[in-house]
Amino acid sequence: MDSISALPNVTVETARELGLLPEEFDRIVQVLGRVPNYTELAIYSAMWSEHCSYKNSIVWLKTLPKDGPHMLVKAGEENAGLVDLGDGMGCAFKIESHNHPSALEPFQGAATGVGGINRDIFTMGARPIAQLNSLRFGLPQEARTQWLIDGVVKGIGSYGNSFGIPTVGGEVYFDACYSQNPLVNAFSAGIVKTDGIIRAKAEGEGNPVYIIGSSTGKDGIHGASFASKDLSEDSANDIPAVQVGDPFMEKLLLEATLELAATDALVGMQDMGAAGITCSTSEMSASGGVGMRIDLDKVPLRQEGMAPWEILLSESQERMLAVVKKGREREVEAIFEKWDIHCVPIGTVTEGGQLEFFWKGERVASVPAESLVLGGGAPVYYREFREPEYFREYQAFDLDSVPQGTDLKSEALRLIGLPNIASKAWVYRQYDSMVGTVNMSTNRPTDAAVVDLRGTPKALAMTVDCNSRYVHADPETGAMIAVAEAARNISCSGGVPSAVTNCLNFGNPYQPEVYWQFVGAIKGMSKACERFATPVTGGNVSFYNQTVLKDRTEPVFPTPTIGMIGVVEDKKFITPLGFKTKGDLIYLIGESRNDLASSQYLVYLKGIEASPAPAFSLEEEFALCNQLQMLIRKGLIQSAHDISEGGLFANLIEKSLPGGLGFDLTTDAALRKDCYLFGESQGRAVVSVRPEDEDAFIDAMMLNGVGFDLLGHVTKGSIRIDDEDWGHIDDYRAVYDSALAKALGKDNHA
Secondary structure, three states, rough: OOOOOOOOOOOHHHHOOOOHHHHHHHHHHHHHOOOOOHHHHHHHHOOHHHHOOOOOOOHOOOOOOOOOOOOOOOOOOOOOOOEEEEEEEEEEEEEOHHHHHHHHHHHHHHHHHHHHHHHHOOOOOOOEEEEEEEEOOOOOOOOOHHHHHHHHHHHHHHHHHHHOEEEEEEEEEEEHHOOOOEEEEEEEEEEEEOOOOOOOOOOOOOOEEEEEEEOOOOOOOOOHOOOOEEEEHHHHHHHHHHHOOHHHHHHHHHHHHHHHOOOOEEEEEOOOOOOOHHHHHHHHHHHHOEEEEEEHHHEEEEOOOHHHHHHHHHHOEEEEEEOOOOOOOOHHHHHHHHHOOEEEEEEEHHHHHHEEEEEEEEEEEEEEEEHHHHOOOOOOOOOOOOHHHHHHHOOOOHHHHOOOOOOOHHHHHHHHOOOOOOOHHHHHOOOOOOOOOEEEOOOOOOOOEEEEEOOOOOEEEEEEOOOOOHHOHHHHHHHHHHHHHHHHHHHHOEEEEEEEEEEEEEEOOHHHHHHHHHHHHHHHHHHHHHHOOOOEEEOOOOEEOEEHHHHHOEEOOOEEEEEEEEEEEOOOHHOOOOOOOOOOOOEEOOOOOOOOOOOOHHHHHHHOOOOOOOOOOHHHHHHHHHHHHHHHHOOOOOEEEEEEEEEEEEHHHHHHHHOOEEEOOOOOOOOHHHHHHOOOOOOOOEEEEEEHHHHHHHHHHHHOOOEEEEEEEOOOOOOEEEEEEEHHHHHHHHHHHHHHHHHHHHHOOO
């Protein structure tokens, strides 16, 4: 019993094959006081992978703001972030990536991403109420993009719809840099009573340890390691590292878990995500300062002949690890029997902090839990970073070198049909947005998704945002813009920004130019989150998002996706994005500039990619959000929509479409007309005001010094710019509604 089973020929080369560095192998030998066997080495390879340990990012992640007035759980303490909503309610929310699995097996990759993020939420005792996603693909006309988006959208829809949680919003972007390596970021939010939070902690010597949920198979083995390396032409061989999901099992698991949470028999619980049993046992043990004895031969298996290390590293879905109070076993087991779910004791909590894994009575691995985890003994690295050559080229962009278009009207129609601006209806029609009946923004669109907090006057606003082209052009400014845009969306919808989760998608951290992008994005995110008092509650880092070809490496644009939630204190404050009534006044809040930098117009209609991030001021953004919140609470505006991709013109079209209305507009003679209409300078929103409220609106606007300008009026459907007829909203609707489906070669009514 005291001997450790060993396999021969475990060397530095074995470690290298498992993704460990030579110095990491030496460190493992030092920690254990001996050469590890293969099972132990496999454990370290998973837990010290980038995906689990954040070894190349944690030094910068620690600089993000984590404290705020509503925080119940700080980043990294539990499965997801948790903020106080008042009235005895908390919101658990998180965003995570499933990029590499989706690149190889898009349906299951995306589906299990949805399943995993929802388990993070309900493992904390919170019932998921809404999902969002942020998706990035290559150019829509490419066959690979069409294959990927087909599978990813079906995977999200299949899992989410079957699981019974509405998908209430998100974003879809297209750019050539994502052709081989798509990004699939899944967000989930749930509601929990603040006195019923489940902790991811093991405590109490002798307390039994249970595995709950699906049987364990070979799917997902080395999934964490797979997510911590480059995609290459040989990555198809890693398809067994992609997990397979079962949403119906997850639904049963959800209900059984929440029933268990209502008892006092539970000590702690954690989802089995990356690295499976290895991760959940080590993290729960390290969190509680205890150890565990685990009998792997008691784990329910669905495949014969699995080796102990395979059982430990399997990432089979719909599984949880739970520690329950000794003496309450039968009560717990009865709950899961009712739901026809495995609930099998596989070990006990021990003193001393050691994880000991046994197979048919033989000890096959013995490692200190603390040595495996982030914040414990997992390695931490300071990586070199260096400004890339393209940055100076982008900064040298000269607007005067861009000739003004001679037919802006036809360019406007083309702009509305660009994939990053046109309607994403082909995507979101495949999601169930109304299951659970909490969605309050389907029939009356708002900038952020808004869901009902039943039994209270409140609602919850949520959004995911990132313009990765801006971040590529200037990582620090681009990341600040991502936070600011999320805050604008929350504010335009009637909410007050509360907290942030992030999904940091970057290339290879060992490339100094990529790491420079990462460091800049963290700095920008920190500044913006501090200013908006929106602490970062957690999320994940996804490196190695690039394609390695024979002659070059192509990283994706740096994409720090921001998931933000906000509280709408009273449902009467919910503000639609669309115009309401013909004759209402249209006002711009914020300042327009002679700026086309990184705009969709400049890139796709003028063919110029090398330009900086658009004009941005963090103080102007903060003032804009405060002003919008004040106007909404005074009841002075009928609609609000922030200006983002496509500029002012795209904003006005998007405001016109929901009600079939139009607008007349007088441009600013002091600015280039193309900049005024299509530029994407930040810190702006468009609102509509009833004529009888104009004086009160102007008085309110004069209080805080935020710039504003009367643009024109809402029309019955005609569009006029500087007294020129630019057509009817139906002309633009025909393009806007069908452009993406046409580009993808799909039926728009899929």
